[in-house]
Amino acid sequence: MIPKRNSYWLKNAHVPVSIIENITFPKQTREGLCLVDIERVHELKQQEIPVTFARDNCCDPFYIFGDNDVLEVFNQAVKIAHLDTPYGDWICIVTKTAVDLIGLQKLGRIGVGLSADLICFKARYFSELLSRNQPDRIVLRNGKQIDIILPDYAELDDLMSDVR
Structure with missing residues (x-):
């Protein structure tokens, strides 16, 4: 949880932020704290806090609409979080920054x-x-x-029996 209107401590603590865009929405507690919400992404980036976007985008019981498509994740992040131009400044949220945070610096x-x-x-x-x-x-x-070439959905039936 991030103190409302103050992410300064995140930068000094070197704490990265990963937003799972299909479940992270603004929430507020009685104490005035909020979960990392979409509206704060610009503030975090401005303070040079590493921010990534992710999604359970793999067509499993938790998110049946996924198709392992990183472009879809970026596309939704741009739309949901209003990641305005220049878009080139934001592409790292699903590429370089994302893999850096999980220790895969040679990818992305x-x-x-x-x-x-x-x-x-x-x-x-x-x-x-x-x-x-x-x-x-x-x-x-x-x-x-x-x-x-994506497989026909019928070819995936055995894999998807738990989802339906």
Whole structure:
């Protein structure tokens, strides 16, 4: 919980913040404290507190609409938290910052000597990227394009029996 209107202590304590966007909403206690709410994201970023967005986006009993799509997580974060332009300042919330906080510093970035695991989109601007779901994306794993054709839902029936 963060004292209302004061995240200064978070920065000094070096405490990162991860927001699970489909369940983190503003809440207030009688003591005037609130859970990290969406509206505070801009304040946290301004104070250089690492902020990430995540979602149980894996189609399980907890979130049956998930499809392991990091673009969907970013898209919803932009819309829910009003992550205004420049969008390029915010993409790290689901890439570099997110993996840094879980100790995977070689992921979430592009560089010499790093694995070339990335997603390529035809969008020229973030506005185009976020306007459509980008079904024609190209996924590279270790620098090689992989097949991203989603299975028919019928093929997943055995895996989803607990969800229904």
